[in-house]
Amino acid sequence: MGQPTLPPVVYAPTIDLDGATRIRMHEMRDGRTALFVYSAIDRLEEQYGDDARWVLLGVDDLQHAFEQVPYDLLFLDRELHPEGARGE
Structure with a gap:
């Protein structure tokens, strides 16, 4: 089984930190850092809410x-x- 293929662009959630917009990272239970990206804006909104802030990223991004x-x-x-619960 091969690696899943990313679409040409993905939506990534963002947060405001110290007056700047940053891509939102998640700390996993084992201490690793994860970036969650979504292939469609409605999929991101299902997880982060309708008012979630996001950025569109390509592979280079x-x-x-x-x-x-x-x-x-x-x-x-x-x-x-x-x-299915929202929140952190």
Whole structure:
């Protein structure tokens, strides 16, 4: 079984930190850092809410994000809480 293919662009959630917009990273239970991206805006909104802030990223943008703030895992269309609950 091969690696899943990313679409040409993905939506990534963002947060405001210290007056700047940043891509939102998640710390996993094992301490690794993960970036969750979504293939469609409605999929992102299902996880983060209708008023969620986001940025559209291409493959080169994902590499640039990794160079700025390295992450260990990249998830496509992953549920934040598999049981469907929102929040952190």
